Amino acid sequence: MTAVPQERKLVTAIPGPKSQELQARRLGAVARGVGSVLPVFTKRLDGGILEDVDGNRLIDFGSGIAVTSVGGSAEAVVRRATAQLADFTHTCFMVTPYEGYVEVCEALAELTPGDHAKKSALFNSGAEAVENAVKIARAYTKRQAVVVFDHGYHGRTNLTMALTAKNMPYKHGFGPFAPEVYRVPVAYGYRWPTGAENCGPEAAAQAIDQITKQIGAENVAAIIIEPVLGEGGFIEPAKGFLPAIVEFANDNGIVFVADEIQSGFCRTGQWFACEDEGIVPDLITTAKGIAGGLPLAAVTGRAEIMDAAHAGGLGGTYGGNPVACAGALGSIETMKELDLNAKAKEIESLMKARLSAMQEKYEIIGDIRGRGAMIAIELVKDPASKTPNPEAAAALAKACHAEGVIVLTCGTYGNVLRFLPPLVIGEDLLNEGLDVIEAAFATV
Incomplete structure (x- = not known):
């Protein structure tokens, strides 16, 4: 090369x-x-x-x-992926497993916020990761409703189109969409009516009020948010907003999911953007920056939540492909080294x-x-x-x-x-x- x-x-x-x-x-x-x-x-x-x-x-x-x-x-990505290509390209982890998948899950447990016991499941794309986070949260809570935010983007599958706020070009003409998805305000400081300095607490209060009145906290399986909103315009939720939403989720047995697909892996100057306000999510979804350009995604989270889905309930033919896992280990090596x-x-x-x-x-x-x-x-x-x-x-x-x-x-x-x-x-x-x-x- x-x-x-x-x-x-x-x-x-x-x-x-x-x-x-x-x-x-x-x-x-x-x-x-x-x-x-x-x-x-x-x-x-x-x-x-x-x-x-x-x-x-x-x-x-x-x-x-x-x-x-x-x-x-990147040298480490190319080197590791090339070596893996020479050994084997695929077995399907659900048929015969391999070490690379386990190594990536171990790395994710080490790098993601929080010192609790963690487990991961690997997939191909960000949308798949988000969709599986919803499955896991529903299995764990035995609830159905999912709360998302104005300006949020979570993918192009049917469920993740429902979670995504923007119609054109992501949703237009592709409905009907998955049910039990509810959208609430986000703390968009630049456009908040009473000004950026009031935005965090006011937006959190509005969002929590809507969840409580319109859905019922006891019906909510998951709250999903990008700690820095990507497609919606790189909106950083005003300070205080995320901690208030996390506290509400914790108090009501709701799984808090940080969608770090665009913001993760050193992109914001921290391994994950939610670390900025000390947020420890129950589940975190990753993709994009994880594998140096090879298709890989993950859901990582509290072991007891991740284990809620029955055996065989999570997976996919290519999920955690061995070459992509090798690329991820090379990418993480590069991030640490440099x-x-x-x-x-x-x-x-x-x-x-x-x-x-x-x-x-x-x-x-x-x-x-x-x-x-x-x-x-x-x-x-x-x-x-x-x-x-x-x-x-x-x-x-x-x-x-x-x-x-x-x-x-x-x-x-x-x-x-x-x-x-x-x-x-x-x-x-x-x-x-x-x-x-x-x-x-x-x-x-």
Whole structure:
């Protein structure tokens, strides 16, 4: 494997002719419903650079949506996965088990918050992990209702579409959805009517009141929340909100589930984002950053809750695939070796300083938020009204793409630019990417 030079380089327009040829083939063969942010076809991915089939090198501020945190071809991930490929690709853990699955579950017990006895079950995708967390919580509590939050995103299966707040593009036309799912307010400080400083306690009180009056706490199996909301716009729930919700769950025998699929594995400068306010979840769902780009997901939690499902009730043919498990062990090795929590904090401090300087010049930047290498800016028509500005977000993303920087948009209103650089990105590339973003503001 030859390393990709860590420098931005444009040799054609974006997308280039070879990418355009492949895009024409794609349109004939791939279902229209599978979209792409940028139709640039990847040849190699390494560190903070994506090299396309035309030889262009783009700065990666997306990490495949927070997946390639250790880079797209990290040495330890490639080494361990390659060795496993040579031994065997699959047995199905439910037929004949293997050590890698057990090792990943042991690592998860060590890394996730809390010092109680923990167990895990492994799956393929974030949505599968969330769905299985619901199954486990229902088996444990013998209750049915599930509580989720405004602006939350939990996946694309039928149950996780029901848990997800945003209609377009995730839910539109795909119903009916799974029943017994209830949505309550979240502490979105930037848009809270009485201001960010009151938001945490007020939103918690509203949410708890709705659960008590409309559902009945005694009917709730699980409360599920992303400690930093991902697709909803990188919303950090205002301080005090999460602890109040956890206390309510604990007092009422409700399983508290932290969905750390996007925010986990050093992304926010801690192994898991819920550690910021000392939250110890009953169950935690992980995927994305866990395995260096290989498909793996997990539910980890209190041993007595995890053991509530009957033998044979959890699983899946590919769940905890041996090659993906090897990748996860390589990814975790890299995170520890390079101290990627510290690296994420350095990325935050550099990005927030640069973005704050831009906010002083461009008043369409209404809010800068996030932690670690999970940073976003919310764009508005003007700071007073806070009217969402999705057109600006789309135009800025397009301008960055044309100059060879991959950025993503998100948010319930489509007006958030989110930045998820690989945690191994060099400081020079990070600054250069921010230079391109600043230049895009000048044109938009």
